[in-house]
Amino acid sequence: MKRLLILLIFLFIAVLKGDCFELIMPTERKNVTTNDYAFFYGKAKSAEDLTINGHSIYVAPNGAFAHTVKLQEGENRIMIKTLYGLLLYKFYKTIPEKLDIPTEDFQNAKAYVNKDNTPLRSTPVDAGLNRISHLFGGTHLIVNGSKGPFYRVVLSKDKEAWIAKKDVTLTDEGFYPADFINMNSERFKNAMIQTISFSKKLPYTIEDCEKEIIFRVYNPELSDESIYNLNIPKPAKYAYTVTLDEGQYTFKVRKLPENLKETTVVIDAGHGGSEKGAVGCLGDEEKNINLKIASLVADYLKRQDLNVIMTREIDADVSLEDRVKIAKENDADIFVSIHLNSIGDVPMDVHKKRGTSVFYFNNSSKKLAESIERHVTHQAGTRDDGVQTASFAVIRPTEYNAVLVEAAYMTNPMDTMLYTNDKWIQKASKGISEGILQYLKK
Numbered sequence: 087m088k089r090l091l092i093l094l095i096f097l098f099i100a101v102l103k104g105d106c107f108e109l110i111m112p113t114e115r116k117n118v119t120t121n122d123y124a125f126f127y128g129k130a131k132s133a134e135d136l137t138i139n140g141h142s143i144y145v146a147p148n149g150a151f152a153h154t155v156k157l158q159e160g161e162n163r164i165m166i167k168t169l170y171g172l173l174l175y176k177f178y179k180t181i182p183e184k185l186d187i188p189t190e191d192f193q194n195a196k197a198y199v200n201k202d203n204t205p206l207r208s209t210p211v212d213a214g215l216n217r218i219s220h221l222f223g224g225t226h227l228i229v230n231g232s233k234g235p236f237y238r239v240v241l242s243k244d245k246e247a248w249i250a251k252k253d254v255t256l257t258d259e260g261f262y263p264a265d266f267i268n269m270n271s272e273r274f275k276n277a278m279i280q281t282i283s284f285s286k287k288l289p290y291t292i293e294d295c296e297k298e299i300i301f302r303v304y305n306p307e308l309s310d311e312s313i314y315n316l317n318i319p320k321p322a323k324y325a326y327t328v329t330l331d332e333g334q335y336t337f338k339v340r341k342l343p344e345n346l347k348e349t350t351v352v353i354d355a356g357h358g359g360s361e362k363g364a365v366g367c368l369g370d371e372e373k374n375i376n377l378k379i380a381s382l383v384a385d386y387l388k389r390q391d392l393n394v395i396m397t398r399e400i401d402a403d404v405s406l407e408d409r410v411k412i413a414k415e416n417d418a419d420i421f422v423s424i425h426l427n428s429i430g431d432v433p434m435d436v437h438k439k440r441g442t443s444v445f446y447f448n449n450s451s452k453k454l455a456e457s458i459e460r461h462v463t464h465q466a467g468t469r470d471d472g473v474q475t476a477s478f479a480v481i482r483p484t485e486y487n488a489v490l491v492e493a494a495y496m497t498n499p500m501d502t503m504l505y506t507n508d509k510w511i512q513k514a515s516k517g518i519s520e521g522i523l524q525y526l527k528k
């Protein structure tokens with residue numbers, strides 16, 4: 087009898103623990119925020135009558151739920167009613183002061199770029215899709231204005247750009263234009279190369295137009311109309327590079343290989359190690375699901391005879407720089423980063439935000455993104471959340487086609503039913519793989 091009682095108590099504790107209400111976010115009872123919304127998500131008992139500030143909340147069959155509450159300025163009290171009692175959360179919303187920093191104009195001054203891969207931007211903001219090109223260290227610039235942490239760069243009569251002050255050094259050197267030395271163009275079976283040389287390093291831009299790619303070098307110290315245009319017609323599937331060696335710029339546009347055996351694909355499982363990525367309603371960590379999908383994609387593609395490299399095969403930290411380095415050092419043709427999405431602090435309707443989206447940065451990767459989006463939504467039955475552009479470090483390189491897949495939303499209760507199911511993981515992996523293969527075969 088005593089034994090039975092102990093067993094019953096153990097069972098009771100086990101049931102209570104397993105089914106207990108668990109909030110993933112917010113983690114604190116008292117919060118100070120500038121966000122417009124408070125985001126609540128976690129796991130409840132599946133049949134639970136859960137309310138937040140009196141609103142009845144949808145709970146998925148596996149217990150996942152999510153809800154956002156619009157915040158007023160000042161104190162907001164949010165009451166969660168669960169089977170286990172009442173929980174009170176406080177959010178104090180402050181409105182951030184908007185500083186309108188004026189643009190200051192000044193006389194033309196000389197500056198040079200401190201290091202390679204420095205972004206030149208179309209607006210004085212360190213965010214979004216405003217990168218025009220990445221300049222080499224030592225590039226000579228003329229600056230004639232300033233706004234906050236940026237200098238305004240003169241490229242030509244009609245073209246200005248912005249560069250972070252920390253990325254350049256102002257100099258008293260006198261003005262002297264770069265001398266044009268020579269220009270050359272060569273055609274190979276799978277690539278076209280144009281070169282142009284100057285006596286000093288100059289700023290450039292790249293425009294990926296409908297039929298061609300235009301590489302423009304500016305020599306504003308000579309005149310504000312001094313621009314050198316190199317145009318290369320682009321093949322259907324292409325990638326390109328700009329390199330600089332002893333004053334010679336080499337602009338190369340190449341065709342992706344037509345043969346699968348000659349194609350190198352880098353599969354990147356997002357996050358890993360101490361970087362968990364998003365945490366889902368049920369408490370699952372994104373890094374683990376990314377790795378499961380990435381491993382299946384890699385296996386699938388290897389069976390099709392492609393040369394496949396993974397940026398990580400275990401639960402380990404890999405920096406964004408190293409992920410890019412692995413792709414470049416292995417002469418990748420395709421780079422696919424695999425992730426799961428979350429709405430984070432962004433004010434969105436948590437129930438509408440579900441499904442698959444594929445991101446690209448360069449136009450050269452758009453068709454690959456579209457192909458993967460089409461195949462994943464078809465194979466895995468996820469909602470089409472669209473092909474979108476974003477400036478993520480791993481998809482910015484132009485040396486290969488690069489996309490980032492967000493297979494489903496970890497913060498959407500309906501999507502949690504998908505990614506926690508191994509069959510769905512297999513279908514999503516097949517969708518990604520077929521999206522890559524179809525793109526290459528076309």
Ligand SMILES: [Zn+2]
Nearest residue numbers: 356363425426
């Ligand atoms: Zn992620």
